[in-house]
Amino acid sequence: MSHPIYFVSLGPGDAELITLKSLHALQQADIIYCPSTVREPDKILSRAATLLHKLDIKGDIHLFSLPMSKDRTKAIKVYRQLFEKMRLEQKAGKRLAVAVEGDAGIYASVHYVLDLLEENGIPVEQLPGIPSFIAAEAAAKLHLISQKERLVIIPGNITSDELDMYLSHHHVPVIMKLSQCADIVQDYMESHPQYSYHYFENISTAEEYHSSHQAELKRRVFPYFSLMIIFNEQIRKDNSSK
Template structure:
C-alpha cells in the first residue's frame, strides 16, 4: 500500500519545488491542498496556484478550507476532516498527497495530520522543501550564515529586547510570521539603526518585495507572508 506523502512546495515560485516533490505530485491520484478566504470573500490558494503552474491536473487537487485564525480549534477541525478523507482514500488504494508551502516540517501546522496518521500506524512520507528564508536569502544575494556564525530562526512572537539579545550573542536572526510583531520590529529599528535589516514579502511570487532601507521598513505594516533577516553589520 502506498504511503500518504506530505509534499513541500517551497516558498511560492513553482520552479523551487524539488524534483522528488514534483514526481510525487505527478504520481498522486488525489492531492489535498489548503485554501483560505480573502476579505472580499474569494477563496485563495497559493498552494493550488503553484501546482497548476506545474501542470498538475486540477481534478486531482482536493481543496479544503483552512481558517486563518489564532483560534487553533477551527484549523484542527479542518485538519481532522482531511485526515479522515485522506485515510479513506488511502485504504481504497489511492495514491494520496498532502501539500504545504515552504517545508512541511518547518513552522507548518499541517504536520498535525502527519503526526496523527503516524500515530495510527498509517505509512507516511515527508518530502523536504525550501523554507522561505532560504529563498529570501538567495533573492537578496545574502550569505545568511558563514563559517562558525550562528543562525536563530524564531516566530513572530518576539520583542525588540529579545532580538537585541540574540544579535549581541553574535547570531543572525530570522523572524518568520512577521505580522505578529510589527511594532516590536519597528522599535528595534529605532533602537538599533546600526543593524542590517533585510525585509522580504511574498517571496517567489509576482508580489515579491525586498527592502533593506530601514526608513521604508519602519513605515510598513507587515502582511502574513513576510519575514526579516537581521544582522549586526560588524559580523
C-alpha cells in the same frame, strides 16, 4: 496495494524551485489536498493549488479551508476531518498527497495530520522543500551564516530584549510571520539603526519585494507573507579580522 501518503513541500512560491522528488510524487497522485483560506465570502485563496496548476499537475485537487485564528481549535477539527477522508481514500487504494508551501516541517500545522496518520499505522513520507528564508537570502545574495554565527528562526513573537541578546551573541535572527510583531520590530529599528535589516515579502512570487532601507521599512505595513533577517555587521567585521 497500500501506497504511502506524501506530504509534499512546494517551496516558497516559484514553481521552478520544487524538488524533482516532490514533482514526481505530485504527478503520480490521484488526489492532492491543498490548504486554502477564505478572505471574502466568495473568494477562496490557495497558493499551493496555484502552484500545482503552474506545474500542470493532473490529479484531483481538493481544497481544505483553514480558519485564520490563533485559536487552533477550529483548525484541529479541520485536520481531523481531513485525516478521516485520507484514511478512507488510502484504504481504497488511492495515491494521496498533501501539498504545502515552503517546507512541510517548518511552521506547518498540517503536520498534525501526518502525526495522526502515523499513529494509526498509515505509511507517510515527508518530502523537503526550500523554506522562504533560504529563498530570500539567495534572492538578495546574502551570506546568511558566517563563521561562528548561529541561525535563530522566530515565529512572529519577539521582544526587544531577545533581539538584543541574539544580536550581541553571534546570532542571526530570522523573523517569520512578521506582521504579528510589526510594531516591536519597527520600534527596534528606530532605536538600533546600527544593525542591517533585510525585509522580504511574497518571496519567489510575482509580488516579491525586498528592501534594506530603514526609513522605508519603518512606515511599511507588513503583510502575512513577510520576513526579516537582521545582521550585526560589526561582529561580522570583527570576526573576519581575527
